[in-house]
Each structure stands twice: as structure tokens, then as C-alpha cells.
Amino acid sequence: MSGAVKAxxxxxxxxxxxxxxxxxxxxxxxxxxxxQASYFYLPNEMVSAPPAPDRAVRLGGMVEKGSLKTAADGVTITFVVSDDKSRVPVRFKGIVPDLFKEGSGVVAEGKRAADGTFVADNLLAKHDEKYVPREMKDMTASQARQMGEGVK
Incomplete structure (x- = not known):
């Protein structure tokens, strides 16, 4: 009995x-x-409760129309990300995604500078559900279906 209890x-x-x-x-x-966690902020949250300047975060919103400017070096751009309540200036140096444009959604990954500008290391352009790749925009629905069937 004591052996079973021991087991x-x-x-x-x-x-x-x-x-x-x-x-x-x-x-x-x-x-x-x-x-390593990267927190997501909307412009209103970034303005009302900004993260620490050295903390890597994501800023998401709409690229304000008329705010996109390219610097003299040709690779640095500045623009404003906004929501219904606030605006945040953003600076990015690098290759811009094809879908990035004024009036579209964007997620910028980076850090907030001491002056309040968001310095982005990476940009992720967002598109709506009606997005069609450039190569397929002039195709009919049946041509696009045939192209998709050939990919398998």
C-alpha cells in the first residue's frame, strides 16, 4: 500500500x-x-497621451490631403496623419510604398521626437476593399478570374 501512495x-x-x-x-x-511590443496610437491618442520619445510605436490614421511634401534630398518626406480630432506631423526617410498617397490610410512605425513630430522608420499603406492591383485594373472580371486560375 505504501508503494502506491509513493507513486x-x-x-x-x-x-x-x-x-x-x-x-x-x-x-x-x-x-x-x-x-518588443509595438503599441498602436491614433493621432488623438498620440496628442493627448504621447508615448515616451524613445518608445517604438505605431501611428495609424489618414494622410491629410495637401500635407505631403518631399525634401530636397528626394528620399525624405513629411506629411500629416490625422483623425477626426487631431493631427500629427510625420517625417519618413526611405522608399515609400506604392499605395501610399494623400487621402489614404497609413500605419507609420517609429518614435515620437521631442518636438512632437513622429519619425517613422517604416510606412505601411492601407487600401480599401475595392483595391485592385495596377496590373489588373483594366481587366474584365472574367479575365481576372482566368488569370487567377492559371496561378494555381
Whole structure:
């Protein structure tokens, strides 16, 4: 009888150790990813409760019409991201996505500078559900379907 109780206790100890190891691994992963998390802000949130200047975040909104300007170096652009309530100036140096234009949605990844300008490292252009690639915009629906069938 005492041998069976001993095996039961061994299994219980093994389960407790495995559970503790699993919780420890989860906490370690969460702590490691904590600094890698990129929080998403809307312009109103960026203005009312700005993140720390050294914190990597994402800023999402609409590119304000008439705000897009290219610097003399040809690779730096400035524009304003806005929502219904606030506006945030953005500066980006690099290659702009094809879908990026005034009046469209954008997600900018980067950090807020001390002067309030958002310095983007990366731009992600958003499109609506009616998006059609340039190569397919002059095709009829049946031609597009045939092209899609040939891709398989």
C-alpha cells in the first residue's frame, strides 16, 4: 500500500514541477517580448497621451490631403496623419510604398521626437476593399478570374 501512495506522490510532484516550469517559461517569454511590443496610437491618442520619445510605436490614421511634401534630398518626406480630432506631423526617410498617397490610410512605425513630430522608420499603406492591383485594373472580371486560375 505504501508503494502506491509513493507513486501517487511522485506523479503529483512531477505535475507540480512541470506546471511551475511552464509558468516560468511563459513569464520569461512575456518579459522578453515586453520590450518588443509595438503599441498602436491614433493621432488623438498620440496628442493627448504621447508615448515616451524613445518608445517604438505605431501611428495609424489618414494622410491629410495637401500635407505631403518631399525634401530636397528626394528620399525624405513629411506629411500629416490625422483623425477626426487631431493631427500629427510625420517625417519618413526611405522608399515609400506604392499605395501610399494623400487621402489614404497609413500605419507609420517609429518614435515620437521631442518636438512632437513622429519619425517613422517604416510606412505601411492601407487600401480599401475595392483595391485592385495596377496590373489588373483594366481587366474584365472574367479575365481576372482566368488569370487567377492559371496561378494555381
Amino acid at each position: 501517487k506522490h511522485q506523479r503529483l510532484v512531477l505535475v507540480i514541477v512541470a506546471l511551475a516550469a511552464l509558468i516560468g517559461a511563459g513569464l520569461l517569454a512575456a518579459w522578453a517580448l515586453r520590450s
